[in-house]
Amino acid sequence: xxxxxxxxxxxxxxxxxxxxxxxxxxxxxxxxxxxxxxxxxxxxxxxxxxxxxxxxxxxxxxxxxx
Numbered sequence: 001x002x003x004x005x006x007x008x009x010x011x012x013x014x015x016x017x018x019x020x021x022x023x024x025x026x027x028x029x030x031x032x033x034x035x036x037x038x039x040x041x042x043x044x045x046x047x048x049x050x051x052x053x054x055x056x057x058x059x060x061x062x063x064x065x066x
Contacts, residue, residue, distance in 0.1 A: 006031045 010030040017023055043054040051062045 007029045008031070010028040014026040014028075015023060016026065040055075043052075045052040049064055051064065053060045053062075
């Protein structure tokens with residue numbers, strides 16, 4: 001797959017059927033990140049089913065449901 005703005009396909013597309021029989025195709029892309037000096041610290045945990053972020057002493061979790 002060709003690069004589009006630095007994005008590349010990370011793995012094979014993933015097919016998932018919901019309880020109604022509707023099919024969803026999930027694509028995962030990756031891109032090299034540019035480094036910039038940090039003025040603070042933000043921790044990020046990218047998981048298959050959620051994204052956890054710790055910023056300012058608080059933790060935020062986004063459930064992806066994938």
